[in-house]
Amino acid sequence: MAQRTEKELQDLMDHYKRYQNIPVNDVIVVTQNQGANDPLSVTPETNEHEHRNIVEKEPRRILEDPLAFMVNMGAYYQGKGWRGYKSYIGNKIFYPDFSKNIKEKILSSKQVQDVIHQLADRQNAILEATRKPTKKFKKLSPAEQQKRIRKQEKALCHELEIVANAIVDKCISTMDNVRVIRVAVFLVNNILVRLYHQGIHIKESEWVELKRVALIAQQNKQSLILLPSHKSHIDYLVVSYVMYRLGIQVPHIVAGDNLDMPVVGSILRSCGAFYIRREWGDDIMYKTILEEYISILLSEGMNIECFVEGTRSRLGKLLAPKLGILKIILDAFLEERFSDCYIVPISLGYDKIIETSSYAEELLGTPKEKESVWGILSSSRLLQLKWGRVDVRVAKPYSLKGWLEEQLSMRGNIDLSDTHQKSVLLKSLGYRVLADINSIAVVMPSALIGTVILTLRGRGVGKSELIRRVDWLTKVITDKGGHVAESHGMSTSQIVDRALTIHKDLVGERKGKDILEPTFYGINPFELSYYRNQVIHMFVEEAIACVSLYTVVKFGGGKELQKMRYDDLLAEISFLSSILKLDMIYKPGGIESNTHRTITWLADNNVLEVTEDGWVGLSDVERACGRENYDFLCFMIWPFIESYWLAAVSLFSLAPPSKSSTKEPVWVENKLFANRAQALGKTLYYQGDLSYLEAVNKETLNQAFTRYQEKNILLKRRQGSPKPVSEVALSLDYTPDRVNGVLSPRGHLWELVERIGKFRREGKNRRDNATVSTRVIRLAEIVAEDNATPPTKAIFKKANQDKSKL
Known part of the structure; x- marks a missing residue:
């Protein structure tokens, strides 16, 4: 297919914007400033609506506005506007026999057929080696004996094909009917707008850029590899919902087979989920089918979503990358099974996570409860709660081919057939994705509150002090290039009040006639730490530097006794950074350059001071304020x-x-x-x-x-x-x-x-x-x-x- 010019791509963008034209009487949120064309209509001249709540005017409950709710339901049923999902960006999905065609390609592929014959040969050889030849068999001529062996091998192949067929049926998604996902999106829409009553917020420029890249990918029959952070079971619902709503091909989602539950598992499979085992060991048949399935999806330009952390983070911060699916994708690319794909890191932020209480119990050793239909249905009580907002951010997509060429150029000669060298490359990609997710992550109000409460000495904090520290933390995060959830004109006091209301089970309030001002404290510090850990990536180098200096600060004494030689401090930082390397994600660069940058930042912010003769200690400003910022980092x-x-x-x-x-x-x-x-x-x-x-x-x-x-x-x-x-x-x-x-x-x-x-x-x-x-x-x-x-x-x-x- 010929490459299109930028103008042609822009014309395509305009076409895909026009398809989302929404009737005036529709209840989808379309503000006067947007016009009636596209939820993402943004021009280079204005940034007035850069951050938007895409469900702002969605009806939440039928009792609140019965007419609007019924009109909305009718729009889904009739497939009006974006709800119809008829002109999305990306190669075609949701048509009859979609999954049948994919299945036939998998089973007829050379890779799967070779494995079937290989296993049949192996089993046949074992049978022949262990079988005692009968008199009847001995009477047969050599040609007849070979014919019998071939017949036996053919029967084994047939049996293995049945096994392969069963694996494929259990594994692949069944995206054959758009009506199924339309109903699912209606249900998900109602769950999300009720549970997260402050909406689903996006940054428009990020999604416009994703649409532009998706158009290029569609033109070249290439895939988007969506790699979101993984905090909750809600994650895959949110990502698919936003992709559906904004008119991009919804992804095939890699999911653990523990989610393949009766009824619910089938519905999720019809919306793109495909289930894989957590481990497959030496099962060469399963491994080959999974690799072939993913390779075919990539060659067909199907978007794929997987969680680079492998499992939900029970700690709040990102986990070390699990590289199994990325390895399959990289291997398929190196084998030239597809021309290219685009890596799309995504950050998901929530004011409150549904599972945090169960996370705390699991982390303390309580066995994980198996997911079940009853478990999901019984959580319907959650829909009566109001848990704030969701923020969905997208990093700038980049080409896998371009990234690989950049790595090969930077690292010199790399033998990609060498397992160790390829493993180093894969790990680099995994941590690049995590760093990208951290760079776009939005710090939610709940994370600000949790961080402040858990990083102050004492049993509690007054309202005015809490607001002051939230203001300070917000400013520091913003100055460091981080992102804090948009306030939309609310004061810090209002933001704090909202967060405290949402987390009243985690943050208690002491008040009464004999207490001069309301005082807040952590009811459950363990569970609250989940929200504090969402901020740690912003301060990890600074925290390690401060704790390294603490090795002398903790002994007390005067200012001269609480300082270290820069080289000694560097040695302590190097040791601690090395020990914590699997848990923390550091900025690019070596330990010396990172330490220099970190100490410079701490000195510029009056936490530490560095003397001309190379000593590092607490600054006079920090001592005067009672070490509050230094202690915060520790x-x-x-x-x-x-x-x-x-x-x-x-x-x-x-x-x-x-x-x-x-x-x-x-x-x-x-x-x-x-x-x-x-x-x-x-x-x-x-x-x-x-x-x-x-x-x-x-x-x-x-x-x-x-x-x-x-x-x-x-x-x-x-x-x-x-x-x-x-x-x-x-x-x-x-x-x-x-x-x-x-x-x-x-x-x-x-x-x-x-x-x-x-x-x-x-x-x-x-x-x-x-x-x-x-x-x-x-x-x-x-x-x-x-x-x-x-x-x-x-x-x-x-x-x-x-x-x-x-």
């Missing part, structure tokens, strides 16, 4: 440092029991070890040796254990069959010594504990290292003694103990 990162310290301490529980005579590593089931680490953490928290209960969360602990594996401190293996079990053990170099049979606070492992402990927040029970070591190691010893008992016996022992208590 409070941001302290809970994560606590988690990594706890993870290091819990490694003592992997020490061989006192009666063990061997020096070999003691292997413990990974899940059992993780549970023991959380039990140790909860005990330390309630006894005062851990400052934050959120430090016990299994998400950060698992990241810490992964980091210690990378540093060869913790070993990991998979044992057993047919379902292998993960086991962990302590490296011999880090196995602690015993003195008179008692674990000793010395050796490489204790050095690691103390090294991380330098950065921890001081507390009443944590000033004396000797006392800490005695208490912590005593508790770790209790757990380590259980290593002498096989897990199964330990379970029975506990069960019998529980029975004896009844």
